[in-house]
Amino acid sequence: MATIKFDTRKFLKILQEAGFDQKQAEGLTEAMRAAIEESELVTKKDLQIELAPI
Numbered sequence: 001m002a003t004i005k006f007d008t009r010k011f012l013k014i015l016q017e018a019g020f021d022q023k024q025a026e027g028l029t030e031a032m033r034a035a036i037e038e039s040e041l042v043t044k045k046d047l048q049i050e051l052a053p054i
Helices: 008-018 022-038 044-051
Strands: none
Touching: 008 022
């Protein structure tokens, strides 16, 4: 499966520029990082390989 890149520093900066305080931005960033890390996402290529006739 594909690896999802997540730039936590950039995400944190965007949240703070949007008005989140430091604690809120850090909490949301950590929650997003954990959710992405724990997810099992697949790409179109993964699906094509899995669904290809034998």
